[in-house]
Each structure stands twice: as C-alpha cells, then as structure tokens.
Amino acid sequence: MRRRSELLTTYGLNVVSVRPEAGAVSLAIERPNRRVLPTEDVWSRWNPERTWGNRNLLVGVREDDGELLILSPGKQHAPHTLIAGSTGSGKSVLMQNIVLAVAATNTPRQARLVLIDPKQGVDYFPFEGLPHLAGPLIVDPSEASARLEQLVVEMDARYGKLRAARVQNLAAYNEKVASSERLPVIWVIHDEFAEWMMVDEYKDAVTQTVGRLGVKARAAGIHLVFAAQRPDANVMPMQLRANLGNRLILRVDSVGTSEIALGEPGAEALLGHGHMAAKLEGSPGIVFAQVPFADTGFVERLVETIRAESSPQEK
Numbered sequence: 262m263r264r265r266s267e268l269l270t271t272y273g274l275n276v277v278s279v280r281p282e283a284g285a286v287s288l289a290i291e292r293p294n295r296r297v298l299p300t301e302d303v304w305s306r307w308n309p310e311r312t313w314g315n316r317n318l319l320v321g322v323r324e325d326d327g328e329l330l331i332l333s334p335g336k337q338h339a340p341h342t343l344i345a346g347s348t349g350s351g352k353s354v355l356m357q358n359i360v361l362a363v364a365a366t367n368t369p370r371q372a373r374l375v376l377i378d379p380k381q382g383v384d385y386f387p388f389e390g391l392p393h394l395a396g397p398l399i400v401d402p403s404e405a406s407a408r409l410e411q412l413v414v415e416m417d418a419r420y421g422k423l424r425a426a427r428v429q430n431l432a433a434y435n436e437k438v439a440s441s442e443r444l445p446v447i448w449v450i451h452d453e454f455a456e457w458m459m460v461d462e463y464k465d466a467v468t469q470t471v472g473r474l475g476v477k478a479r480a481a482g483i484h485l486v487f488a489a490q491r492p493d494a495n496v497m498p499m500q501l502r503a504n505l506g507n508r509l510i511l512r513v514d515s516v517g518t519s520e521i522a523l524g525e526p527g528a529e530a531l532l533g534h535g536h537m538a539a540k541l542e543g544s545p546g547i548v549f550a551q552v553p554f555a556d557t558g559f560v561e562r563l564v565e566t567i568r569a570e571s572s573p574q575e576k
C-alpha cells in the first residue's frame with residue numbers, strides 16, 4: 262500500500278485494492294473507462310429462489326469473478342445492514358436497487374416496504390406508486406421514530422404467533438398457517454439517517470428500537486437497511502453500529518471512516534459511483550463489487566408493471 266502513490270505517479274496505475282491469495286497477491290487497478298452496469302441487464306442473470314416471497318437481494322456484480330453479489334438477510338447474513346459512503350458515492354442508488362429487488366421478487370402480500378428519507382424523499386418519488394409501501398414515505402423524525410417503535414411491537418406480536426404455532430421463524434410460520442394468515446416480511450429502508458442523529462430524542466429512540474429489533478428481528482421477518490455518510494461515534498453509537506451487521510460500503514472520505522464503517526482501511530480508495538466493498542456477516546473477508554444503476558426510465562416502467570400485475574385483492 263505504500264507503493265500506491267508511486268504506482269500512480271510513475272505509471273499512472275491507480276491501485277484500488279490489494280488482496281492476498283493462496284500463492285499470489287491480487288491487485289485491482291482502475292480501468293480507464295468504467296462501464297455503467299444497468300440494473301436491467303444484471304437482473305437478466307438473476308434467478309432468485311421463490312417459495313413464498315424472496316429475501317435474497319441482488320446488490321452488485323463481484324469484481325473478482327463477475328458473479329452476482331447477493332445479500333441474504335433472511336438466512337446467511339446478518340438481519341440488518343449498514344450502507345455508508347460520502348455524498349455522491351452511490352448510497353441512494355444502492356438503496357433503490359434494494360427497493361426494486363424486494364418489489365420485483367415479492368407480491369405486496371409477501372413483502373412490505375417502509376421508506377424513510379430525511380431528504381424529503383427526492384430520491385424516492387418514483388417508488389411512491391409501489392403497492393408494497395406500508396404507508397407514505399416518511400420524511401419527519403418523530404414519525405420515523407414512532408414507526409420504528411411500532412415495529413418493535415409488531416415483532417413482539419409476531420413472536421407470540423410463532424410461539425403459539427410452535428415454529429421458529431416466519432418462513433416456517435407461513436408454511437404452516439392458512440394462506441390468508443401468512444405474514445409479510447417487512448423491510449425498513451432508511452436513507453441518510455445521520456441527518457436526524459443531532460436530534461437527541463431521535464438518536465435515543467433509534468438506538469433503543471434498533472437494539473430491541475436486534476437479532477430477534479430475523480425470525481420475525483423484519484429487516485433494516487440504514488444508510489449514512491460517516492457512521493462515526495457522534496452520529497452512530499457503537500451499539501447501533503453493532504446491530505447493523507452487514508456492511509455495504511461505498512467510497513468514504515478518509516481511512517478513518519473506512520476503519521469505522523468497514524472495520525479496516527480500503528473504502529477510501531474505492532472509485533465512487535457505486536464501487537463497493539461488502540463485508541457480510543457469515544461470509545469471510547471483503548468482496549469488492551459494482552452496484553448496478555437503475556435509470557429513471559427503468560424504474561418507472563418497472564413500478565408500472567408491478568402495479569399492473571398486483572391485483573386489488575393482492576394488495
């Protein structure tokens with residue numbers, strides 16, 4: 262890594278990552294012309310498994326082998342996810358991919374989306390037509406904390422149902438009960454949550470409710486995806502960070518921020534525009550990947566198709 266600036270100044274090679282392997286060291290070097298990966302194209306290679314609903318989400322294309330990077334908060338990985346990256350690094354685009362993946366692979370009966378965006382929802386207007394939305398976009402901190410508290414109540418109620426049905430998790434519950442009694446997975450997508458962390462009541466409420474949602478939420482089928490620019494201690498208490506076990510880290514502004522967000526240096530050398538370092542609980546090491554890009558036209562067409570396909574009784 263000390264050679265990074267030498268390689269850059271002498272040879273014009275921008276080393277993005279260094280990875281030790283069995284008998285070699287792999288260097289990833291920035292290519293002169295980067296390509297945008299349209300979500301539409303990447304999805305054509307994706308065959309999500311669908312029993313009743315899907316909790317495996319496509320979040321990127323791996324840099325090492327070109328395979329799809331799938332986030333699995335329902336099973337393999339941690340139940341909750343932290344997205345970090347400086348302004349313009351691609352956080353909202355990644356969250357949009359997640360929202361689209363949920364909506365395209367689940368009916369509104371199978372998955373509900375709670376969208377929270379302190380930036381007045383500008384990045385999420387096209388999603389307002391999704392029948393999966395459990396209420397309008399939340400743009401107010403007191404509403405957001407009330408909603409999160411409500412989810413803790415919902416989680417406890419679901420635990421009661423699981424116990425009564427003598428099953429361990431939502432998937433088993435949904436297999437056992439009549440189809441009319443099945444419960445949807447709930448996804449909470451919270452963009453730019455640091456914006457509100459200056460508000461003490463919000464900070465305390467979020468930290469507490471996320472703590473209570475912790476690992477129990479997986480069995481109850483509640484998953485959080487939170488994004489912030491710099492998840493350092495003053496915007497993000499340790500306890501909160503610890504509860505968001507999966508890390509999808511885009512380019513950050515310093516080594517220090519990378520150490521906090523990713524647990525090690527490296528995210529400061531990412532290229533921006535959806536270039537990502539992923540550390541997923543339960544999977545070894547860090548995976549470098551490119552997040553696909555969903556342009557407005559694709560989003561609008563997809564939302565329209567999903568609306569048309571979900572019948573009124575399905576909603």
Ligand SMILES: Nc1ncnc2c1ncn2[C@@H]1O[C@H](COP(=O)(O)OP(=O)(O)O)[C@@H](O)[C@H]1O
Pocket residue numbers: 297298346347348349350351352353354355534535536551552553554
């Ligand atoms: N995955 C991506 N592929 C290509 N371009 C991207 C990608 N992600 C972001 N960008 C570009 O960067 C801009 C900012 O992305 P955005 O997600 O709004 O950043 P953030 O939310 O982190 O501030 C986008 O409008 C787009 O032009």
Ligand SMILES: [Mg+2]
Pocket residue numbers: 352353354384452
């Ligand atoms: Mg954003």
